[in-house]
Amino acid sequence: MNFQFLLPTRIIMQPGLRARTGEHLQQLGLKKVLIVTDPGVKRAGLLDAIYRSLEQAGIAYAEVSDVKPNPRSEDCNLAADLYRGKGIEGLLAVGGGSAMDAAKAISVLLTHEGRVEDYEGAFTLQRDVLPIVALPTTAGTGSEVTFFSVITDTVRHFKMSLLDYRIGPVMALLDSDITATLPAPIAASTGMDALTHAIEAYTGKPANPISDGLALHAIRLISRYLLPAVRDADNREAREQMLIASLIAGMAFGNADIASVHCISEAIGGLYDTPHGVGNAIFLPFVFSHNRDADLQRHADVAYALGVDPTLDAATAAEKAVERLFEMSRELGIPRFGQVPGVREQDFALIAEKSKSNISDASNAKPMTHESYLAIIREAYHYTA
Numbered sequence: 001m002n003f004q005f006l007l008p009t010r011i012i013m014q015p016g017l018r019a020r021t022g023e024h025l026q027q028l029g030l031k032k033v034l035i036v037t038d039p040g041v042k043r044a045g046l047l048d049a050i051y052r053s054l055e056q057a058g059i060a061y062a063e064v065s066d067v068k069p070n071p072r073s074e075d076c077n078l079a080a081d082l083y084r085g086k087g088i089e090g091l092l093a094v095g096g097g098s099a100m101d102a103a104k105a106i107s108v109l110l111t112h113e114g115r116v117e118d119y120e121g122a123f124t125l126q127r128d129v130l131p132i133v134a135l136p137t138t139a140g141t142g143s144e145v146t147f148f149s150v151i152t153d154t155v156r157h158f159k160m161s162l163l164d165y166r167i168g169p170v171m172a173l174l175d176s177d178i179t180a181t182l183p184a185p186i187a188a189s190t191g192m193d194a195l196t197h198a199i200e201a202y203t204g205k206p207a208n209p210i211s212d213g214l215a216l217h218a219i220r221l222i223s224r225y226l227l228p229a230v231r232d233a234d235n236r237e238a239r240e241q242m243l244i245a246s247l248i249a250g251m252a253f254g255n256a257d258i259a260s261v262h263c264i265s266e267a268i269g270g271l272y273d274t275p276h277g278v279g280n281a282i283f284l285p286f287v288f289s290h291n292r293d294a295d296l297q298r299h300a301d302v303a304y305a306l307g308v309d310p311t312l313d314a315a316t317a318a319e320k321a322v323e324r325l326f327e328m329s330r331e332l333g334i335p336r337f338g339q340v341p342g343v344r345e346q347d348f349a350l351i352a353e354k355s356k357s358n359i360s361d362a363s364n365a366k367p368m369t370h371e372s373y374l375a376i377i378r379e380a381y382h383y384t385a
């Protein structure tokens with residue numbers, strides 16, 4: 001056995017916790033922070049309690065509030081140009097994966113020369129970055145505990161990944177009151193993103209015994225609580241459990257990896273701006289089905305965690321899991337691949353090529369070729385059930 005497990009993030013969960021952001025930043029010794037957030041979070045008024053709390057704690061702040069879904073390299077570069085040399089000591093990311101990933105990239109750029117494109121890949125950083133505190137507003141990405149930042153390179157139409165232990169947030173503040181305001185389609189797609197993290201962490205090649213336990217528990221929680229959380233924003237227990245599921249799925253894949261579902265989803269996200277969780281939900285059953293014979297027992301374990309009858313044999317259980325994944329997407333109103341805006345069959349070879357070149361391609365349970373990606377993409381496109 002050969003693995004390591006790292007979690008440098010202090011995790012605090014409490015309803016209404018955002019109103020205490022200032023005191024937690026104070027404990028970190030921060031006097032001036034850059035808030036990184038998106039227009040939706042700002043419009044929803046979620047920042048008001050945070051501003052008040054920072055002011056009460058005597059912490060100065062500046063703000064980048066125009067982070068887009070699938071955050072863009074040019075926006076991160078611009079934000080860094082604006083705030084270099086302005087005495088920023090830390091970053092406070094308030095939002096979903098986009099805001100958190102942008103904060104990670106900006107933190108890199110406030111401590112390193114150049115542009116975010118210069119740091120693509122794994123372990124390209126030369127020094128520590130500014131501390132990042134993450135306050136997730138969706139239950140899906142897990143970015144509050146991961147070492148990844150995924151940024152869309154707007155010139156190459158490519159989602160590039162930065163991976164470095166130094167960009168792992170120092171603190172994650174989980175406020176379940178916040179996810180109660182999440183619109184249902186976002187709760188649905190981000191929840192399926194979390195499920196994909198857990199399944200890819202568990203079935204992927206870099207899985208380890210600690211990520212395994214986290215991943216299976218996340219799958220159980222998501223299977224049980226995602227639909228109730230989406231259908232009823234007032235279901236506090238379901239929303240809270242989804243925030244936990246997303247976090248522990250993040251801990252799992254952050255210390256294992258994601259795999260081919262994400263490779264395809266990131267490729268189509270870079271081309272069509274498809275929401276990340278939607279892309280994952282669409283391809284999850286197809287890749288799971290393709291992979292299952294590579295490790296039948298692990299795929300059966302996922303099936304049992306998804307609620308498939310535990311008395312079924314591994315092969316039947318894994319087959320049932322594929323049905324269950326399709327059913328979850330249907331119940332959550334996730335579109336089929338053929339319904340995604342902008343999708344064109346002439347792009348499929350390019351999608352396969354971009355998928356194959358993703359840094360997580362090699363982590364997939366079954367080795368993937370350009371042709372196997374192409375077959376999955378075509379199968380998903382022609383799927384009409």
Ligand SMILES: [Fe+2]
Nearest residue numbers: 141193197276
């Ligand atoms: Fe993801």
